[in-house]
Amino acid sequence: MKAMTELQLEDRHRQFIEKMALEMAKTAPKSKENASMHQTHLVDQRKTGGLKKALKPLQFHLTYEKGDGAYLYDVDGNKYIDIASDNGVNLFGHQPAFIKEAIVNRLDKGYPLVGYTEELTQVTKLFSELTGHERVLLTQSGTEAVMWAVRIARAATQKKKIVIFEGAFHGLSDAVLAAKDQFGNSIAMGLGMLQEFADELIVLDYGNMDHLNVIEERADEIAGVLVEPVQSRNPANQPIEFLKEVRKLTLESGVLLIMDEMITGFRACCNGVQGLWKIKGDLATYGKIPAGGMPSGMIAGPAKYMNFVDGGVFDYDDNSMPSVKKALMAGTHTRNPIKLAATLAILTEIKKRCSASGKDACEPNACFLQDLNEKTMLMCEELNSFFVMKRVPIVIEYFSSLFRFRFLDDPNGVVKELLMILMRMNGVETSPSGNCFLTVVHSDKDIKAIIKAIKQSADTLLKEGFFYESDTAEEDDAQEEVQAATPARADKTNKPVQEPKKDDQMEKLRDLIVSDLKNFQEKGVMI
Incomplete structure (x- = not known):
């Protein structure tokens, strides 16, 4: 048919x-x-998604x-x-009681945006524990998390090119949006997007072993390989052996592997596809589930890379100072206490359900x-x-x-x-x-x-x-x-x-x- x-x-x-x-x-x-x-005042690109003239009266x-x-x-x-x-x-x-309670309690205390609140340190410590990454940066969206992860990779390697894979989606930043033409060249994806951004991206086929040669041959100009371990637009393609080879190649070539677990993080298992397949990225991006419905994103990784955001750990009572030159990153709502309260509630619930199995850490075959x-x-x-x-x-x-x-x-x-x-x-x-x-x-x-x-x-x-x-x-x-x-x-x-x-x-x-x-x-x- x-x-x-x-x-x-x-x-x-x-x-x-x-x-x-x-x-x-x-x-x-x-x-x-x-x-x-409301169309006169409301601008909403989503209303055009899948729009068909023959079906328009049905597609509101x-x-x-x-x-x-x-x-x-x-x-x-x-x-x-x-x-x-x-x-x-x-x-x-929708609106589980444990998240509602956490948000209401935080609202009663107010939600100052500039300083720290206790939830901030609790969230980052628990997030590191669950994902196995050393340090965590909070962002205002998933798009922002990926954009900043790319910036960290470029700062750490002093190289420009980023490898992405056709069919993946990494948010709306020009830094990670490109398509591939019939000759394999990267091209800008739409109006207002500059070809200059696309020129810094190398678009390969996900799962194609032959394309590993491109990474190997151009490693001296590649800062990072950005991958959705399981593409949300192509979930049947799960090329674990290919991803293992990418991990091996990036380690040997001094290229950062960035795992975009915006959707699979805390869904495939508690520590995502990285835990499920035992393939850990140098950096990983998250959002959606751990934010508890609040606008947020996360970047996690080892101190040697995350230190490019804040200069690294130092002590306030001695002569130590940040030891690493910083890449510019900031945002008014990065540590909004309302989203932190929701995130803490979600992470606590996940840990509780993991602990119910009697295990100290999540094991894929026993994950809730x-x-x-x-x-x-x-x-x-x-x-x-x-x-x-x-x-x-x-x-x-x-x-x-x-x-x-x-x-x-x-x-x-x-x-x-x-x-x-x-x-x-x-x-x-x-x-x-x-x-x-x-x-x-x-x-x-x-x-x-x-x-x-x-x-x-x-x-x-x-x-x-x-x-x-x-x-x-x-x-x-x-x-x-x-x-x-x-x-x-x-x-x-x-x-x-x-x-x-x-x-x-x-x-x-x-x-x-x-x-x-x-x-x-x-x-x-x-x-």
């Missing part, structure tokens, strides 16, 4: 879409009104009244099971997150089996509790957007970014309801003719692509899928997968 493109839609499809639009207008009238009337953002646990409630009184999880922030669901990760795997496998049985070109790729829908023949097409809209109408809310998550507060009943909603939505698309029979040759190719793209079930929940061979069927999907990057200019970048 193949999905209808927007240009292939017929009158019967348009009539069905009109019917859906009328139903949505009745179900969520206040949300639709809010989405329209909901106005939420509240979030509670695993659920979202809109201003029209509708309840949804939330699998957007605020783009991966809410590991413990393994149960959640296994539930995610079982849910995705059931749905992938359903898609195969129905012969629709959809695969759910997953890693830990992150999962993502992949349309194999039209990855950003109208049918993909229709599936998300139908899921909403069936009581499940997703994210425009495409990344979905389970949380520890999703019950077995919730997961069954999610599965049911997805199946009903796909069945509706089939019934209404949004998939059609391809010819025999196309069908054979599509079946091969489905088999290649479906993640293999691992013996252990987070055992990595074997690195794809250069000539296997995954290579045929390359142009489809990287279309996320190529569409950034017209759709906007979303995290």
Whole structure:
């Protein structure tokens, strides 16, 4: 089966879409009104993500009244099971009691921004304990954390170039945003972005062993290799052996390895993919989960690199002074006490759950997150089996509790957007970014309801003719692509899928997968 493109839609499809639009207008009238009337003053790039002319009456953002646990409630009184999880922030669901209590207690004391509060030292000590990194720097966002990590790498090595991998996302800084053209050259990604920034980036293919030669040959000009150990836009690609080789090569070449664990940190296991795969970066960036819903980011690493931020440790009662020349970094809200209170509450809860296993430190096979990760795997496998049985070109790729829908023949097409809209109408809310998550507060009943909603939505698309029979040759190719793209079930929940061979069927999907990057200019970048 193949999905209808927007240009292939017929009158019967348009009539069905009109019917859906009328139903949505009745179900969520206040949300639709809010989405329209506030555009004059509100600038929001996210509203254009995935926007299709044929579906525009259906693609307005909901106005939420509240979030509670695993659920979202809109201003029209509708309840949804939330699998957007605020783009991966809410590991413990919306407004867990322990975070609310910590924030309220801090609010009662005020929130001075300039000096230290007790939470600051508690947070950094506990963060180091959980991640295994020596020193920690707090930032105001994930984008800022990655931007500063790159600056630290350049300061420490006195070199300019940064290696990134196609398909990864490291935030909105010009310092880490570039695409690769057909000749392998780095190019600026959009309006207002300078080619001069892109020229300092080397874009390679993640998992391609042949590209290690580029790092080796150009090591004398490379300050750092920046990597999402499991790319949020391509979670089925888990090239552990490739990453081990990158780690070995960077150690031998005097190049810093920066592990961007913005999404996988505190999700794959307590100390992230670095702990799970036993591959530790020189620097690591975090955000989302450990900030407890507050705007924040973190950079962690050994003193020899982190000292480039504050000059290193010194004593106030002797003649010692900062010993390292500093790179410029500052921010008014870097140590905001409200976010520190939330972060301390999250880290304390994580440590408590780790300690419940009787272990002094997190062990991947005994991590409290393994149960959640296994539930995610079982849910995705059931749905992938359903898609195969129905012969629709959809695969759910997953890693830990992150999962993502992949349309194999039209990855950003109208049918993909229709599936998300139908899921909403069936009581499940997703994210425009495409990344979905389970949380520890999703019950077995919730997961069954999610599965049911997805199946009903796909069945509706089939019934209404949004998939059609391809010819025999196309069908054979599509079946091969489905088999290649479906993640293999691992013996252990987070055992990595074997690195794809250069000539296997995954290579045929390359142009489809990287279309996320190529569409950034017209759709906007979303995290």
